[in-house]
Each structure stands twice: as structure tokens, then as C-alpha cells.
Amino acid sequence: MNTETLLTPELDAxxxxxxxxxxxxxELEINKLSKRLHRQVGQAITDFNMxxxxxxxxxxxxGGKDSYTMLDILTNLQQRAPIKFSIVAVNLDxxxxxxxxxxxxxxxxSRGVDFHIENxxxxxxxxxxxxxxxxxxxxxxxxxxGILYRVAGELGATxxxxxxxxxxxxxxxxxxxxxxxxxxxxxxxxVSDDGKNVVIRPLAYVREPDIVRWAQHREFPIIPCNLCGSxxxxxxxxxxxxxxxxxxxxxxxxxxxxxxxxxxxxxxxMDRDLFPFTTIKATGAPVEGGDIAFDEEEACHTxxxxxxxxxxxxx
Numbered sequence: 001m002n003t004e005t006l007l008t009p010e011l012d013a014x015x016x017x018x019x020x021x022x023x024x025x026x027e028l029e030i031n032k033l034s035k036r037l038h039r040q041v042g043q044a045i046t047d048f049n050m051x052x053x054x055x056x057x058x059x060x061x062x063g064g065k066d067s068y069t070m071l072d073i074l075t076n077l078q079q080r081a082p083i084k085f086s087i088v089a090v091n092l093d094x095x096x097x098x099x100x101x102x103x104x105x106x107x108x109x110s111r112g113v114d115f116h117i118e119n120x121x122x123x124x125x126x127x128x129x130x131x132x133x134x135x136x137x138x139x140x141x142x143x144x145x146g147i148l149y150r151v152a153g154e155l156g157a158t159x160x161x162x163x164x165x166x167x168x169x170x171x172x173x174x175x176x177x178x179x180x181x182x183x184x185x186x187x188x189x190x191v192s193d194d195g196k197n198v199v200i201r202p203l204a205y206v207r208e209p210d211i212v213r214w215a216q217h218r219e220f221p222i223i224p225c226n227l228c229g230s231x232x233x234x235x236x237x238x239x240x241x242x243x244x245x246x247x248x249x250x251x252x253x254x255x256x257x258x259x260x261x262x263x264x265x266x267x268x269x270m271d272r273d274l275f276p277f278t279t280i281k282a283t284g285a286p287v288e289g290g291d292i293a294f295d296e297e298e299a300c301h302t303x304x305x306x307x308x309x310x311x312x313x314x315x
Contacts, residue, residue, distance in 0.1 A: 030217055037214060040205040041073045048189045050200040051159060053083040057200075058157035060148060061089045061115075063104055063223030065215035066163035070203050072218060074161065075113060088114045088155055092144055095121040103221050118151050145192075152197050160192070164201045167208040167243070170258050174239045183269070185261055265289065 045051050059074060061067045071089055078087060091104050101117075108115040122143045152160050164186055172186040188204040191197070203211070215222065247254050266274040267289065 033210060033213055033217070037069070037073055037206060037210060038077060041070075041202050042077060044188060044202055044204045045077075045200075048200070048204075050161075050189055050202060051081075051083070051085050053085070055085040055158045056156055057085055057087050057159045057161050058148075058152050058155060059087055059089045059161045060163065061091045061104060061108075062163070063091070063221075064163070065211055065220060065222060066165060066203065068218070068220035068222070069206075069211045069214050070161060070163040071113065072214075072220075074202060075111065086114070088116060088157065090116050090118060090148065090151055090155070092122075092147055092151075093117055093119045094123045094144070095119070096123045100223060103223055107221055116151065116155060118147060120147050122147070149192055149194055149197050158198065160197050160199045162199060162201050163203055165203040165206045165208050165211060166258050167240070167254065169201075169204060169261070170254055171236060171240050171243060173257070173261060174243065175235060178239065179235055183271075 051057060057074065059067070059071045061071055071087075074087060078085065089104075089108055093099065093101055105115070105117065120143075125143060148160060151157075169186045169188075173184070176182045176184040186201070188201050190199050192199055243254055269275070270277075272278065
């Protein structure tokens with residue numbers, strides 16, 4: 001008797017059951033991810049009043065995972081939002097060699113999204129003005145920003161939506177601290193330099209790993225950036241690598257830093273323009289948040305002697 005033949009049906013049944021269970025688990029995880037993304041984007045829009053009734057939102061679509069995810073979530077929220085707003089997706093074709101110009105129009109048509117492709121050869125300008133080996137992001141960003149502001153006016157857009165996420169915001173904070181000596185991040189909402197546009201970042205509360213998973217699930221036709229996306233010498237790349245290492249070793253640290261950006265105590269910083277350090281005096285009356293504000297912070301530091309109090313069990 002062939003033992004292998006007798007075991008095959010049982011093995012097949014077991015494998016099928018395992019596959020079914022794995023599929024069900026994957027579906028549950030994706031469902032949780034979908035709810036989380038829509039909730040976080042909706043919360044950011046509400047917290048910062050990003051989109052108002054009657055707005056025309058210009059969604060800047062680069063062809064990367066972030067902007068695809070932003071467009072995807074916004075179009076879904078648009079269908080069930082208590083307010084009425086329209087969406088127009090805009091892509092700036094910078095005429096990079098090999099850029100697959102047919103990909104985005106085909107995708108947007110399949111989704112039924114109104115769109116505009118702006119053709120401007122900024123690639124040649126950047127390559128001409130930036131020496132070989134130098135980073136191109138600064139000039140590229142300025143050129144792109146000016147063009148998008150102009151297009152927003154031509155299209156009658158009232159809001160310009162960019163795809164920066166939570167991790168981008170924290171990375172920008174550290175970039176400004178390390179290389180600009182400023183406590184400055186990337187705000188979820190701002191008025192543009194020309195004073196004519198309101199820029200919003202609906203993905204402000206969203207973690208990059210969640211965007212990666214969502215992009216894979218939705219199978220977005222990703223278009224890599226050959227101009228700046230492949231530059232390994234960028235300061236942003238270095239800072240991001242540092243933060244990712246922290247996140248692996250100390251889970252929750254990036255989330256805490258991000259939350260801290262919305263809980264700033266100006267009296268315990270050093271900016272004389274934000275707090276009147278030079279004129280404060282003791283009045284004899286209790287001061288809310290005086291030196292008591294140090295207690296919790298000092299408890300987290302390593303004292304010169306005595307036991308070490310850690311922020312995280314794994315730290």
C-alpha cells in the first residue's frame with residue numbers, strides 16, 4: 001500500500017485550511033488598515049480644517065506611493081463626507097528621460113478622476129544649473145512649487161494637497177534642527193509664500209509603513225523619480241535612516257516626537273519672540289506650569305547617581 005497516497009488527501013485538506021485561514025487573516029488586516037487610514041486622514045482634515053464646503057482640492061500626484069494613497073483616500077472620503085468638495089489631480093511632467101507619461105492618465109481615467117497634466121521641462125533646467133554630484137532637490141522643489149501655484153490659480157483650486165506623511169514631518173523637524181538650527185517642522189496646513197494658496201497635507205497623521213502596505217494592496221502603478229529620488233547623499237536620506245533605526249530599536253519614539261510637535265510649551269523653550277523671558281517677574285502668586293513642568297521630564301533622565309529610569313522597556 002502506498003502510504004504517500006493515503007496521506008495526500010489529508011495533507012491537501014490541511015494545506016487548504018491553512019491557506020483559507022491565512023487569507024482571512026490578511027483580509028482582516030487590510031480592513032483594519034483601511035479603516036485606520038481613512039480615520040487618520042479624516043481626523044487630520046477635521047483638526048486643521050483642511051477642506052471646507054465648496055472647496056476645489058488640487059491633489060498633486062507625482063506617481064509615488066504617498067500621492068497615490070492621498071488621492072485614493074480623499075476620493076473615498078469625498079463620497080461620504082458631510083460637505084461637498086471637488087478634486088482635480090495634477091501631475092507635473094518634468095520631462096525626465098524615460099518618464100512613462102501614459103501611466104498616470106490611464107490610471108486616473110480608470111478611476112474616473114478629473115485631472116490635468118502640466119508639461120514643463122524643469123529636468124533640463126535642474127541638470128544645467130546643478131553641478132554633477134550635487135543634490136538637486138532644492139532647485140527642483142522651488143521650480144515645481146512655482147508651477148503648481150500657477151496651475152492652482154488657472155484651475156480655480158482653493159486648496160493644494162501634498163502627500164507628505166507623519167514620518168516626513170518628523171524628518172523635517174530634525175533636518176531643521178541639525179542643519180538649520182531651528183525648531184521648524186512641516187505644518188499640516190499653511191498659506192503659500194505668494195499668499196494666494198492654502199497648502200494642506202491630509203496624510204499628516206499617517207505612518208509611512210502603512211502607506212507602503214496600502215500601495216502594495218491597491219497595486220498602484222508606481223513611477224520612480226529618477227531626478228531626486230535616487231540621491232543617496234541627501235541629508236534627508238541620512239536623517240530618515242537615523243529615525244528608522246530609532247523606530248526599530250525603540251518602538252513608539254517617532255510617535256512621541258510627532259505628538260510633541262503639537263504640545264509645545266513656549267515658556268520652557270528659549271525663543272524670546274514667543275515668550276517674554278526678559279520681562280517676567282515673581283508676583284508671589286502661583287504660576288501654572290512653572291518649575292513643576294520639569295518634574296516629569298527630569299524623572300526620565302539618567303541622574304548622576306542612583307537607578308536609571310528608562311523611557312521604554314527595551315531602551
